[in-house]
Amino acid sequence: MPKLTIDDREIEVAGGTKVIEAAARLGIMIPRFCYHPALGSVGACRVCAVKVLEGPVKGVQMSCMLDAADGMQVSTTDREAVEFRRYVIEWLMMNHPHDCPVCDEGGHCLLQDMTVSGGHGIRRFPGKKRTYPDQDLGPLVQHEMNRCIHCYRCTRFYQQFCGYRDLGALSIGNRTYFGRVASGRLESPFSGNLSDICPTGVFTDKPSRYFGRRWDYQRTPTICINCSLGCHAVTSVRYRQVARQEARMSAAVNGWFLCDRGRYGFFYASLPGRPRQAAVKGETTTMDEAIAHARSRLETLPPDAIAVNGSARSSLEVLAMTERAARLKGWRGPAFFADAGAAHNVKTAIARLEEGLAVSLGEIGQADFILVVGADPINEAPMLALALRQAVQKGAGILVLDPRPVCLPFGFMHVPTAPEALGAVLGRLVKKSIGPAGLDGPAARFYASLPDEPATGQEVLARAAGLLAASRRPVIVCGTGIVASALVGLAADAALLLTAAQKKAGLFYILPEANSFASGLLAPPESTTDRILKAVVDGDVKALVFVENDPFATSPDRELLERALAKVELLVVLDYLDTPVSRRAHVFLPTQTLYESGGIFINQEGRAQYSAAAFAGGAPILETGGSDHPPRVYGTGLPGADPQPAGQIMAQLAGEPMASEIGARPEYFGGSTVSELAELPDVEAFPEEGQRLSPKNLPADRFKSVLPPSSAAESDELEIILTERTFGSEDLSSYSACLETREDEPLAGLHRRDAESLGIREGDGIAIRTGNTTLEFAVRVYDNMASGVMVVPRLQRLPWQGLGKRVRRQDIRKA
Amino acid sequence: MLPKEIKDRLEAEIRHVEHPRELAVDVMFAVQEHYGYLSDAALAEAAALLGMTPLELDELATFYTFTFREPVGKYVIHVCDSVVCWMNGYASVRDYLCRRLSIGMGETTADGLFTLLPVCCIGYCDRSPAMLVNRRVHGELTPEKIDGILAKLRREAESGAERPKVQGVDAITG
Numbered sequence: 002m003p004k005l006t007i008d009d010r011e012i013e014v015a016g017g018t019k020v021i022e023a024a025a026r027l028g029i030m031i032p033r034f035c036y037h038p039a040l041g042s043v044g045a046c047r048v049c050a051v052k053v054l055e056g057p058v059k060g061v062q063m064s065c066m067l068d069a070a071d072g073m074q075v076s077t078t079d080r081e082a083v084e085f086r087r088y089v090i091e092w093l094m095m096n097h098p099h100d101c102p103v104c105d106e107g108g109h110c111l112l113q114d115m116t117v118s119g120g121h122g123i124r125r126f127p128g129k130k131r132t133y134p135d136q137d138l139g140p141l142v143q144h145e146m147n148r149c150i151h152c153y154r155c156t157r158f159y160q161q162f163c164g165y166r167d168l169g170a171l172s173i174g175n176r177t178y179f180g181r182v183a184s185g186r187l188e189s190p191f192s193g194n195l196s197d198i199c200p201t202g203v204f205t206d207k208p209s210r211y212f213g214r215r216w217d218y219q220r221t222p223t224i225c226i227n228c229s230l231g232c233h234a235v236t237s238v239r240y241r242q243v244a245r246q247e248a249r250m251s252a253a254v255n256g257w258f259l260c261d262r263g264r265y266g267f268f269y270a271s272l273p274g275r276p277r278q279a280a281v282k283g284e285t286t287t288m289d290e291a292i293a294h295a296r297s298r299l300e301t302l303p304p305d306a307i308a309v310n311g312s313a314r315s316s317l318e319v320l321a322m323t324e325r326a327a328r329l330k331g332w333r334g335p336a337f338f339a340d341a342g343a344a345h346n347v348k349t350a351i352a353r354l355e356e357g358l359a360v361s362l363g364e365i366g367q368a369d370f371i372l373v374v375g376a377d378p379i380n381e382a383p384m385l386a387l388a389l390r391q392a393v394q395k396g397a398g399i400l401v402l403d404p405r406p407v408c409l410p411f412g413f414m415h416v417p418t419a420p421e422a423l424g425a426v427l428g429r430l431v432k433k434s435i436g437p438a439g440l441d442g443p444a445a446r447f448y449a450s451l452p453d454e455p456a457t458g459q460e461v462l463a464r465a466a467g468l469l470a471a472s473r474r475p476v477i478v479c480g481t482g483i484v485a486s487a488l489v490g491l492a493a494d495a496a497l498l499l500t501a502a503q504k505k506a507g508l509f510y511i512l513p514e515a516n517s518f519a520s521g522l523l524a525p526p527e528s529t530t531d532r533i534l535k536a537v538v539d540g541d542v543k544a545l546v547f548v549e550n551d552p553f554a555t556s557p558d559r560e561l562l563e564r565a566l567a568k569v570e571l572l573v574v575l576d577y578l579d580t581p582v583s584r585r586a587h588v589f590l591p592t593q594t595l596y597e598s599g600g601i602f603i604n605q606e607g608r609a610q611y612s613a614a615a616f617a618g619g620a621p622i623l624e625t626g627g628s629d630h631p632p633r634v635y636g637t638g639l640p641g642a643d644p645q646p647a648g649q650i651m652a653q654l655a656g657e658p659m660a661s662e663i664g665a666r667p668e669y670f671g672g673s674t675v676s677e678l679a680e681l682p683d684v685e686a687f688p689e690e691g692q693r694l695s696p697k698n699l700p701a702d703r704f705k706s707v708l709p710p711s712s713a714a715e716s717d718e719l720e721i722i723l724t725e726r727t728f729g730s731e732d733l734s735s736y737s738a739c740l741e742t743r744e745d746e747p748l749a750g751l752h753r754r755d756a757e758s759l760g761i762r763e764g765d766g767i768a769i770r771t772g773n774t775t776l777e778f779a780v781r782v783y784d785n786m787a788s789g790v791m792v793v794p795r796l797q798r799l800p801w802q803g804l805g806k807r808v809r810r811q812d813i814r815k816a
Numbered sequence: 817m818l819p820k821e822i823k824d825r826l827e828a829e830i831r832h833v834e835h836p837r838e839l840a841v842d843v844m845f846a847v848q849e850h851y852g853y854l855s856d857a858a859l860a861e862a863a864a865l866l867g868m869t870p871l872e873l874d875e876l877a878t879f880y881t882f883t884f885r886e887p888v889g890k891y892v893i894h895v896c897d898s899v900v901c902w903m904n905g906y907a908s909v910r911d912y913l914c915r916r917l918s919i920g921m922g923e924t925t926a927d928g929l930f931t932l933l934p935v936c937c938i939g940y941c942d943r944s945p946a947m948l949v950n951r952r953v954h955g956e957l958t959p960e961k962i963d964g965i966l967a968k969l970r971r972e973a974e975s976g977a978e979r980p981k982v983q984g985v986d987a988i989t990g
């Protein structure tokens with residue numbers, strides 16, 4: 002641990018720490034452009050110069066390139082160093098267009114800060130400035146190349162950190178250009194980070210262009226709820242409008258970055274069509290009247306003729322109050338899951354995520370072998386793909402066992418495996434990679450129960466088994482979307498077995514939605530939306546309450562849903578989205594988004610995180626003023642601020658005392674059936690990195706997984722795998738207009754063998770007859786997917802609900 | 817589309833190396849040789865052969881002096897634009913060429929014969945000022961010598977001589 006002195010202050014740092022970081026630990030912010038903690042040092046910009054007074058190499062040195070050494074004496078204020086930095090700034094500014102007044106970076110621009118702090122004010126160079134043409138990079142990122150200082154952060158981030166290959170450094174010397182071969186949408190689903198990472202105004206946030214300076218915004222630390230990872234963000238609000246999101250550093254979760262789904266997934270909150278007024282039978286009214294009306298209607302019904310549905314896009318507060326209301330009133334539900342399969346997968350994952358196994362997203366980057374089973378990271382949890390890539394960069398091997406044509410921004414092994422065979426392949430692989438030696442008790446019995454190597458040993462599997470055998474910190478990543486719950490348990494047992502074999506093994510689940518973990522904790526075991534809908538059709542349930550749940554988006558059985566809605570006598574919908582079901586509600590009650598109410602979300606590793614309220618609510622001024630000056634109406638309230646937190650509305654519907662203020666936890670969690678929740682800290686004191694919940698006792702079913710027998714028989718059916726896409730599947734982000742061009746075409750994927758046997762070629766249209774509907778797709782033919790399945794993207798705009806789980810080959814026709 | 821022989825030859829060469837990227841410059845030269853310059857389509861074709869994205873190849877194409885992303889004349893004249901030539905009359909050589917050809921640096925004559933470009937030191941400092949014509953080097957340039965070279969090239973072009981190879985080190989002789 003070298004001990005050094007910087008500006009006469011002593012500090013001890015870990016070996017290998019750069020001087021620029023050591024200084025930061027003392028609170029000394031040495032100027033920097035090219036250096037970034039996530040990207041490391043390249044020494045390209047020369048602005049971090051310091052003077053080494055005592056040390057291995059004396060004189061002016063670049064602090065980002067210099068390892069801290071014992072006894073080193075560094076000065077950041079030495080005249081020579083200060084002058085050096087001033088000259089660097091001067092020449093970096095030589096070609097700069099001096100257009101800060103019209104630059105969106107102004108106000109949070111590193112170049113602006115450095116120019117001012119470097120003391121460069123008067124331009125001395127009389128020559129012409131170099132200029133560049135700009136490119137149209139699509140709807141997310143604005144390009145203004147003239148402001149570039151050639152720090153190379155953008156291309157290092159885009160290509161090396163993320164692994165995308167359509168933006169880089171072109172040309173040479175003074176003409177070096179950062180962009181694409183030609184204008185066009187950036188391909189990376191992490192492109193928005195360019196706006197954060199570029200220290201100048203070359204790349205800026207396009208959707209919020211010219212909407213405000215940083216100091217104009219109300220900026221609040223929030224949590225992304227566009228998938229189950231719960232990345233940390235900063236939300237910027239102006240004029241009652243959520244306008245921009247940026248990444249917020251979190252060592253445990255997302256590091257420095259966000260994916261584009263999360264960064265731009267907020268537009269639903271300020272959408273002009275967002276319903277903000279309560280309505281009874283389509284007539285708008287006050288909240289109090291609508292609630293009173295709903296309550297009096299509910300009171301005329303026997304409690305078990307009322308059923309409640311919630312969803313995993315609600316905060317823990319809303320879920321808990323919904324559960325509490327239903328429990329106290331004897332209503333059915335709440336159902337937080339569409340069907341038993343979905344509920345079972347999530348509950349299994351929660352139960353099996355024991356303390357010693359769970360790893361955070363941040364820890365994934367440290368793994369030396371990662372086995373991804375039944376998961377498609379870039380589509381189901383985008384930032385996981387970036388974390389995996391960091392592990393690969395450090396030498397980790399990655400094996401993906403999944404039926405889909407998984408695509409990731411790095412080299413990996415993929416064994417396309419049919420869903421029912423995933424368990425057997427996983428078991429075989431783990432068995433092959435460790436020996437029976439040293440195992441005893443349940444671990445040994447579980448080991449013995451695993452299948453032995455197959456006769457036809459696949460070469461890739463053998464290689465992966467070798468890497469797994471040699472690894473010390475392997476991690477198993479397991480999806481919960483397309484797999485059977487037996488596999489979810491098996492993944493945990495496989496990780497336990499690796500632990501028994503003296504490895505520091507980790508387990509990482511991907512859950513379907515942002516608050517699936519909380520939903521799984523709180524959902525009563527037997528309640529699911531499909532059962533409730535059936536009970537409506539059977540006449541047992543007369544009233545349906547949907548709390549922030551759009552069954553048209555979540556329910557896989559559209560026909561059942563339609564029949565239930567046609568029959569139900571009372572439909573009460575609480576939501577902040579304008580959905581098909583909210584439009585059909587007898588009583589509609591507008592709720593607050595997370596940006597208005599704040600709330601706790603529990604991510605897929607059980608990390609409860611608090612997202613603070615970003616503003617007080619109300620309709621955007623742009624909307625109330627019709628893009629002009631807001632109306633000169635005098636009053637005390639905010640226009641469009643009727644929406645209430647859904648939890649409070651539920652409390653009123655149930656006639657319970659209302660939680661008086663947000664964060665009054667006892668009222669939400671006090672009587673909760675889940676004891677861990679009562680131990681959550683107060684929201685004001687919530688730790689930055691959240692708090693991990695894990696089961697109190699070790700799960701009872703450790704080492705009890707049984708492999709389902711896999712049937713290898715050729716079937717005359719294809720199994721349909723509905724698969725989430727990065728863009729266009731997730732509910733909230735599908736309201737963001739700027740992400741529309743990022744959505745995939747609705748293509749159906751087939752393995753080459755299946756396509757050939759059906760006489761179908763790439764690009765052909767097919768029509769699939771199921772029940773009484775016919776759906777049409779263009780076909781994409783793959784070699785790197787399992788045969789016997791058809792992969793269909795679960796896009797919001799695609800009526801996938803009609804597809805069912807299997808399709809007979811004879812029902813597939815060329816269109 | 818590249819003719820089959822060229823494509824087959826390049827593919828065979830690429831198969832022989834461990835990292836196709838190693839051959840990026842050779843492939844770009846071969847494709848440029850065929851099309852005259854690297855159009856966007858040619859760049860994409862070359863990138864596909866190498867398993868690179870067009871951007872990745874363009875990072876190299878725009879970095880190097882002898883790969884052209886825009887159409888060039890039959891004869892590309894690279895005037896040395898570095899220290900020793902500066903001392904020995906680079907500016908007058910450049911101005912003379914511009915005047916005689918009635919074009920500026922970076923431009924191509926209307927008849928499509930000549931393109932003028934600057935280049936950094938070509939290692940001919942002992943006989944500076946110097947220039948390259950289709951990568952053949954000419955030193956100790958004077959107005960008379962330049963006139964002679966241009967006249968010879970014009971005659972050669974009129975006689976319909978084959979486009980001189982721009983590829984390969986053997987073309988660079990005194």
Ligand code: SF4
Binds near residue numbers: 149151155198200
């Ligand atoms: S565009 Fe921005 S990040 Fe990229 S080199 Fe220029 S200043 Fe640096």
Ligand code: SF4
Binds near residue numbers: 255
């Ligand atoms: S990975 Fe998930 S949580 Fe993270 S930013 Fe993207 S959508 Fe949000």
Ligand code: FES
Binds near residue numbers: 032033
């Ligand atoms: S930050 Fe050190 S050289 Fe750029």
Ligand code: FES
Binds near residue numbers: 901902939945946
């Ligand atoms: S400087 Fe012109 S050849 Fe070296």
